[in-house]
Amino acid sequence: MKDANLTRLTIRRPDDWHLHLRDDAMLAAVAPQSAAHFARAIVMPNLVPPVVTGAQAAAYRDRIRAVLPAGADFTPLMTLYLTEDTDPADLAQAHAAGIAVAAKLYPAGATTNSASGVRDFERIRPVLEKMAEIGMILCVHGEVTDPDIDIFDREAVFIDRVLRPIRRWVPDLRIVMEHVTTADAVDYVRDTHRNLAATITTHHLIINRNHILAGGIRPHYYCLPVAKRESHRIALVQAAVSGDPRFFLGTDSAPHVDAAKLQPCGCAGVFSAPNTLSCLAEVFDVAGRLRKLEAFVALNGAQFYGLTPNAATVTLVKGTPVDYPAQITTAEGPVTVFDPGFPLHWRVEG
Ligand code: DOR
Ligand code: ZN
Numbered sequence: 001m002k003d004a005n006l007t008r009l010t011i012r013r014p015d016d017w018h019l020h021l022r023d024d025a026m027l028a029a030v031a032p033q034s035a036a037h038f039a040r041a042i043v044m045p046n047l048v049p050p051v052v053t054g055a056q057a058a059a060y061r062d063r064i065r066a067v068l069p070a071g072a073d074f075t076p077l078m079t080l081y082l083t084e085d086t087d088p089a090d091l092a093q094a095h096a097a098g099i100a101v102a103a104k105l106y107p108a109g110a111t112t113n114s115a116s117g118v119r120d121f122e123r124i125r126p127v128l129e130k131m132a133e134i135g136m137i138l139c140v141h142g143e144v145t146d147p148d149i150d151i152f153d154r155e156a157v158f159i160d161r162v163l164r165p166i167r168r169w170v171p172d173l174r175i176v177m178e179h180v181t182t183a184d185a186v187d188y189v190r191d192t193h194r195n196l197a198a199t200i201t202t203h204h205l206i207i208n209r210n211h212i213l214a215g216g217i218r219p220h221y222y223c224l225p226v227a228k229r230e231s232h233r234i235a236l237v238q239a240a241v242s243g244d245p246r247f248f249l250g251t252d253s254a255p256h257v258d259a260a261k262l263q264p265c266g267c268a269g270v271f272s273a274p275n276t277l278s279c280l281a282e283v284f285d286v287a288g289r290l291r292k293l294e295a296f297v298a299l300n301g302a303q304f305y306g307l308t309p310n311a312a313t314v315t316l317v318k319g320t321p322v323d324y325p326a327q328i329t330t331a332e333g334p335v336t337v338f339d340p341g342f343p344l345h346w347r348v349e350g
Contacts, residue, residue: 006285007318009346011294013073013310014277016041017301018139018178018199018250020269021064021076023047025331028067030255033273033328035074037348039310042139042250043076045104046113050081054094061099073312077101077305079139083116084123088130095136101305102137102176103127107162109145110154111224112254112268117141121162125169132173137305139176142185143225152209155225156184163188171195176304179204179252181225183235189246190239197304199250200240202279203270206340208233219261220336223254224268240296241289248301251276257333272338275324279338281316281346315349322347 019034019041021027034041043064045051051060057078064076080091080103094100105124106117118124131138143154144161163177177185177198189198203223208230212221221227239247253276254269261267272279277297284293293316302309321343327334 006290008315009281009290009293010313010315012298013039013312013314014249014297015039015301015310016251016253016276017176017248017305018042018044018201018252019273020044020046020252020254022255023060023063026255027063029328029330029335030253030271030273031064031067031074032069032072034253035068035072037273037277037314039073039312040075040077040307042102043078045079045081046106046111048113050083050113050116051079052081052083052086052116054080054090054097054099057094058099079104081106081116082118082124082127084118084120086124086127088127091127091136092130092134095134100136102139103131104139104141106141107143107145107158110141110143114141121166128166128170128173132170135174135306137174137176139178142177142180151226152228155180155182159184159188167192167196174304176250178250179225180236181228182232186235186239186247190244197246197248197300198239199252199301200236200247201250201252201270202272202276203227203252203338204233205237205240205283206233206279211341219266220339221270222261222266222268223252223270237283237287241284241287241292243292243295245295245300245303247296248304249280249297250301255330255335257330258327258336259333261336270338271328271335274328274337275322275340275344276338277314277316277348278322278324278344278346279340281318282340282342282344285318285346316346317349318345319347321345
């Protein structure tokens with residue numbers, strides 16, 4: 001059957017290879033949203049204070065497990081937040097014990113809670129060498145932070161100034177370039193034949209910078225890396241629907257209460273956990289590539305992380321527009337759900 005005629009699609013249960021679950025009341029509100037649709041998620045460590053040690057990651061994992069609904073089929077895969085003082089031995093121990101599957105590199109100042117990140121990349125070279133040796137994956141927020149670099153160029157400049165040198169120092173290190181937003185990053189990943197992959201978010205497949213800025217400023221679309229011009233969005237869609245195993249879903253669902261988004265200086269982050277799969281099905285359907293959706297959400301990421309795809313399946317069913325909440329309620333205040341700007345026709349069935 002042609003993709004255009006599909007109205008039901010059964011795929012392996014998806015995984016989210018980049019997710020912010022936060023802590024405390026926010027964690028309790030958002031973890032069930034991801035657990036409803038995803039079997040596993042790479043959980044970002046940018047808490048306050050950040051998740052730096054193996055002991056902190058184990059404690060955070062326990063807090064996540066504690067708020068999951070009874071019977072939830074959801075495994076949090078923990079990451080360590082790299083600092084210039086990260087102890088390679090602690091990191092290796094956390095990896096060997098199955099506590100942390102990856103470590104996250106935030107350039108200092110690049111995004112939410114990244115102040116403890118890395119300023120001088122040479123200083124983490126011993127940690128990166130250890131990670132390559134033990135087969136631990138490096139997740140990278142790929143933006144330079146230099147104030148003289150235009151915010152729309154920060155990802156492309158990061159590739160040349162930081163990523164290429166790191167790959168020369170430690171070619172055996174397996175790297176995921178997180179939430180890529182540019183054709184430059186897509187090309188870089190495509191042209192690299194070893195140890196490099198990229199996650200793509202749901203929202204970057206849907207919005208470009210006009211959605212944020214044209215006709216009024218829309219803070220709920222503001223995230224980092226910031227969405228780029230339309231030609232970049234098209235490059236991301238082409239990568240996502242291509243089936244190329246080096247591209248997979250990382251939603252970067254990043255809840256902030258509306259009171260923190262709607263400010264003179266609002267927070268970066270898009271909260272897409274509740275409707276991500278419906279959004280993605282719509283994007284792949286419009287592209288005529290529904291049969292590649294499973295690779296993007298459920299196969300490619302597992303393969304790069306060396307994990308088995310999930311045995312369970314979900315079925316997506318096409319019909320009348322799907323209802324989803326405009327906001328979710330949390331004890332900290334309402335959190336607005338990503339609005340793709342078009343109706344969603346694909347419903348997720350168990
Ligand atoms: O938009 C973003 N929000 N980008 C990030 O890199 C971090 C995230 C957050 O933690 O809010
Ligand atoms: Zn993120």
